[in-house]
Amino acid sequence: MSPNQPALLSITALNFSISKEKHILKDISFSVPQGSFTLLCGPNGSGKSVLLRCIKGLEQMQEGTILLEGKDVTKDRKKRMQTIGLVFQDADTQMVGQTVEKDIRFGMENLGLDLETQTQKLEQVLGLLDLSGQRSQRPRTLSGGEKRRLAIAGVLVMDPKLLILDEPFANLDYRSVVSVLSTLLRLQQEGHTIILVSHEVDKTLSHADQVLVLESGHIVASGTPHEVLPILGQHGIYLPEGAAVEDLSWLKR
């Protein structure tokens, strides 16, 4: 990614409260360059998932502006729903089909893709996320890790411009983490823009173009992995002792 890429997503002064007293997100501003990999981290309850829901348009923020490709979409939830693919933290909430195959086809049918294209994309993601053996299985009977891979598959087939994943590694074993992470990096190479929410920064930090650190609803730090690494521990984010940025990846080099 070139550092001079225009912003795909630009957020200014976003505030979200659930009552007069309870402010969850406070004055959030950041930009996500086209084609970049952004790592959003922060301790439990810092507001990461709520922020993603605000960006996607599933929560109604009280203040703030959201631009997509330079266009103000603050009031255009539909555009945000179409452009942004969000893999939820809770994979169960995302499953809609009677079988794995139907679940993955669901979004593509809504998009009106022809059957041949659907099948081609279906085969591709089943292979990519190692779900071919579960194709006819009911989603509710999948294991935790399989459910998560299905949630990722369902969003990937939609080919969203902005792909956001909320704690995608939860429940995944080593091989699945490696497979999901390398898939994300390949998608980035193909031009997708990715926001990854994870406090497991030891798996991904070295791949990020920018890191945002959220604490108690504020962005308390942002910058390159090298810039934020020294202060992550102060914000409740675990790092292996003495690790350098280059070590913080689960992919073999």
Ligand SMILES: Nc1ncnc2c1ncn2[C@@H]1O[C@H](COP(=O)(O)OP(=O)(O)OP(=O)(O)O)[C@@H](O)[C@H]1O
């Ligand atoms: N509808 C709601 N009503 C009351 N509190 C809420 C609501 N939604 C979120 N919160 C609170 O907002 C805060 C931020 O929640 P959020 O789910 O965004 O945290 P998070 O950073 O994603 O945490 P985790 O790492 O555990 O996933 C939490 O304290 C949560 O309890």
Ligand SMILES: [Mg+2]
């Ligand atoms: Mg969360």
